[in-house]
Amino acid sequence: MAHTRISMYMPPDINPTQAAIAYGCRALPKLNEELQSEDLRTRQKALMALCDLMHDPEYVYDAIKIGCLESLKALLKDVDPMVRIKTTEVLHIMATHNVGRDGLLEHDIIVALSFLLNDPQQLCRENLHLVYKHLSQIPTGVQSIVSSGLIPSLVWKLQREEEASVQMLILDTLAACLQEDAAAVEALDNRVVPFLKELLLSNCDDIRSKAAHALMAVCIPLEGKNQVWQYDVIPILVHLLKDKAEEVQANAAGALMYAAVTTAGKYAALDAEAISPLLELLCSSMSSVRLNALKALTMLAEAPEGRRYLQAHVPTFRICEMDVNQAVQQAAHIAIQVIEWKP
Template sequence: MAHARISANLPPDIDPTKAPIAFGERALPKLNEELQSPELLTRQRALMALCDLVHDPENVYQAIKLGKLSLMPQISRIPGSGIGGKAVLFVSLGSTKLSVCRDGFIENGIIPALSQLLNDPVDICRRNMHRAFEIMAELPAGAVGIVESNLISSLVLKLKTELDEIQELILDTLSGCLCVEAFEALATGAVPILKEKLTHPSVAIRSKAARALLGISVPLEGKNIVWDEEVIPVLVSLLEDSDPEVRANAAGALMYATITTQGKYAALSADAIPPLLKLVDDETSKVRLNAIKTLTMLSEAPEGRKTLLNHVDLFQGQLNDSSEAVSRAAKIAIKVIEWKP
């Protein structure tokens, strides 16, 4: 005969690391109360449960309305408890959902709070923090917030010491921020650091470093430092990289660097025209576009125009390119190459 037995074990669908979630609309307010508990374990369990809930955008929006975001700066500052990393995970998960969520994080002072975790000894905590920064930098307001928090210098220097996975996130963040402000990065010595990353074994790091150099080369000061640090020959070597994104970003960085006369002649001295001509027929439209624009820059120098006059037919072949931007760039290139004083 069967007997009823009461087991001391939790049911199989109960996770002891997470707080029980209340039913319906009471779920988030209850977790909000537990996040303010004086007991560390209670706060940790509540935050783990909250991280699960923010996979639903509606819950993220409700969390903003309830004011949970105002708690995140205080939670993320708790040292050595592991709860800081979970708080950053909440931010990074929520940031991916809605632009209103990212706005909410910025308005609640999340950026300065997260910056206190730059030197956290836990790798996953730093990784989540940089992931949150990367997502915020996708918005102009987020990029401005990072710049105004004076974090650019720290991010640049972290490229020397951080794990490769985190370096990728930092480079993405810098690319967004350099569109807002490049001078702090230049003053910190970003160009020689980025130059070193151009030869990194990781394809992603090479590509993202070239993209960051593109942004840093927009102001004249950046162009001058890129030339002075002899970055242009390294970018030319990347034009033959096996990865299309690396080729595209290298060509884009050269496009800005060769706007100045000294940049043009540095690229010509590095024999940039032959590899760029090969990219005019590249299978990736972004590569074709940046290559044609860079060749247009080089054709403004008499030596460059003399060489490119023998390849006008190559540009004419791109006038009917599937990409309207490429065909327009080819038309401009032909006009500049065939220009006569």
């Protein structure tokens, strides 16, 4: 006689929005077929399942091998917002792995994603900028972004983007790319300095910090140093030396260090009374703050007025020579040599 029994085990965890994954080596080929389906629900479910699988680099390798990236490139043009969001999410997860980054570069995903820069869906834009950020962490990724002609678009999106989270991702990508001379020239031609100047005044600590970091990269070429002086950015950097966030202080001191290489930059910083706040930063708990402050002070000590002022503070620099950080020790030693130099 049959009996009704209740199992002691929990029911299986079944997600109705996710496609059933085939067994073994058939899993990814089946999902790739479903990505190309004409049925919207099938495409959405396949993307949901693929998001979970792509956390494993072995699955990423297999997905690239069987041609999933071509299917995903096609889905970037899908009319359904959810499909575009999940497609960019899959690509973002893939970009967190070395094998994924290599695959994205080989299949020219950078250009395919650029058509979504103005997508109305915030999550879609956020995911695509996460991809760019991850790609900018490797030299080949930076070169591909620059050679794709994306720098002007990223600079203009920096001004037009309303979401702070997306702005921060753009700043991260730009900070990495602008260290390339070609990228810096393009960005300077597209008014990146005045845009960064506006972001230095943001209420968000992270945006101020990342804007100052990007400004450091912009200041490496001579034209960048000149524009920072011409657009009157140096007084803002001096003001940020007193910021409540130490990361902002570190990046502002770093940008000031590069800007003060030129004579005009030195005297603009001296006129803005940069020396006193920089001296205060030598007691910071962050080694990067102390290091950048020392280097900025060294630049200012190259001007006779700066050297004269700093001679009374040599004992402070002597203390920095005993810092636990070797780079800070060396920077303090160089600063003392410049301050005590006599013609």
